[in-house]
Amino acid sequence: MNILEIIEAKKQGHELSDDQIRFVVDGFTADEFPVYQMSAFLMTVWFNGMTSAETAALTGAMLESGEQLDTSTLSGLSADKHSTGGVGDKVSLLLAPLAAECGLKVPMLSGRGLGHTGGTLDKLEAIPGYRIHMDNEEFLAITEQVGCAIVGQSGTIAPADGRIYALRDVSATVDCVPLITGSIMSKKLAAGPETIVIDLKTGSGAFMTDMDKARELAAALVKTGRHYGRKMSVVFSDMDQPLGRAIGHANETIEAFDALRPGHRQTAPQDLVILTEDLVAEMVRVAGVKPDREQSLELVREVWDSGKAFERMMSWVGAQGGQLDQERPDFGLEVAPLAFELKAPADGFLAKVNCREAGLALADMGGARRKVEDPLDLTCGIDWLLQVGDSVSAGDTVARIFCKDVPAATKAADRLLSALEFSNSEVKPHAVILDRLE
Numbered sequence: 001m002n003i004l005e006i007i008e009a010k011k012q013g014h015e016l017s018d019d020q021i022r023f024v025v026d027g028f029t030a031d032e033f034p035v036y037q038m039s040a041f042l043m044t045v046w047f048n049g050m051t052s053a054e055t056a057a058l059t060g061a062m063l064e065s066g067e068q069l070d071t072s073t074l075s076g077l078s079a080d081k082h083s084t085g086g087v088g089d090k091v092s093l094l095l096a097p098l099a100a101e102c103g104l105k106v107p108m109l110s111g112r113g114l115g116h117t118g119g120t121l122d123k124l125e126a127i128p129g130y131r132i133h134m135d136n137e138e139f140l141a142i143t144e145q146v147g148c149a150i151v152g153q154s155g156t157i158a159p160a161d162g163r164i165y166a167l168r169d170v171s172a173t174v175d176c177v178p179l180i181t182g183s184i185m186s187k188k189l190a191a192g193p194e195t196i197v198i199d200l201k202t203g204s205g206a207f208m209t210d211m212d213k214a215r216e217l218a219a220a221l222v223k224t225g226r227h228y229g230r231k232m233s234v235v236f237s238d239m240d241q242p243l244g245r246a247i248g249h250a251n252e253t254i255e256a257f258d259a260l261r262p263g264h265r266q267t268a269p270q271d272l273v274i275l276t277e278d279l280v281a282e283m284v285r286v287a288g289v290k291p292d293r294e295q296s297l298e299l300v301r302e303v304w305d306s307g308k309a310f311e312r313m314m315s316w317v318g319a320q321g322g323q324l325d326q327e328r329p330d331f332g333l334e335v336a337p338l339a340f341e342l343k344a345p346a347d348g349f350l351a352k353v354n355c356r357e358a359g360l361a362l363a364d365m366g367g368a369r370r371k372v373e374d375p376l377d378l379t380c381g382i383d384w385l386l387q388v389g390d391s392v393s394a395g396d397t398v399a400r401i402f403c404k405d406v407p408a409a410t411k412a413a414d415r416l417l418s419a420l421e422f423s424n425s426e427v428k429p430h431a432v433i434l435d436r437l438e
């Protein structure tokens, strides 16, 4: 077998065999052929796509390039959720303890944020003492004891993805369904859960801005997951505006944990509540804890309202060394002081948000990374007070910006303002859940 023949075959539109795909992935990971040949291979895939069998083989080769967790030792049904990422997406912080309280085992491997999207791992680092790195044995022991654990994905999980993703980033081959599928599923399968629910976000703050492309990706993810024996389900959700009110690490963590307090399901930002309870209910239903969506949702609401999920969250964070002061509204997390209040420029209705720009406003203050190695300020953030369809009067506060550096906050405010479009006539609010694929 040789790499040139494989590139040529793919260029001519032929279906590659499992062995040929494995040869490419293993060879590139082991530096057996140069980067320019891998770039050419990726571009032929971008143009000619991959069949389901090829996508499954690509996923398998990337999965087997690294370590895989053995979740068979866990005593219950295991389930996980993957979000394709967005602005203000703190769902995992509520979902893991809720799902654990519903009887599932939730071993979550999480990543960092890049560009306008935030990562769960960065949010967890805002908690004093929280350990994001531990060996697999301890990770699984906490998952077994507490029901959930969230740690950083180490370099030993799907290392081929790390190398291939870096090359895709600089060869215009990121936006390619089979390559995205291999990348996401190799990492998710490595964590070993039996059930995987995907939160596939679409809109201006999402990775997939277009619903047709999102559907194509969803179908490929489900097919690949099922090929590897997983139970799969996809929820399509709106990312045309930030999720919840908080954007930024410490303040998103506070918003998520506060929403879990008993009685707060009714008062927390409803877009966050609706999406979280839906995704947890989907995990519960698909894993087989409850037979249908209604009973699953009922169970989720019961453990949320009783305060049991809140207690479970405290146990999980404590088990990973995190120190939370539950008596304080901010749980003892450090948040930067208020630096700037953004005012509505005129009367009207919020018609549109360029959600990506809202995420980049956080980067202006050092709260998001433009490059992987950028340091992060976990204390700065934005309180986002408006949702599409809300009416405002000129001078109303539409966002509060928290930052130690006032000039940086002012720059972020300018960006935020240019991200908003107002209308004189009424605007329909956005639905949170757009569709499903089961």
Ligand code: URA
Residues within 6 Å of the ligand: 165, 174, 179, 180, 181, 183, 184, 207
């Ligand atoms: N997220 C991933 O992990 N990989 C991709 O290719 C795209 C989004």
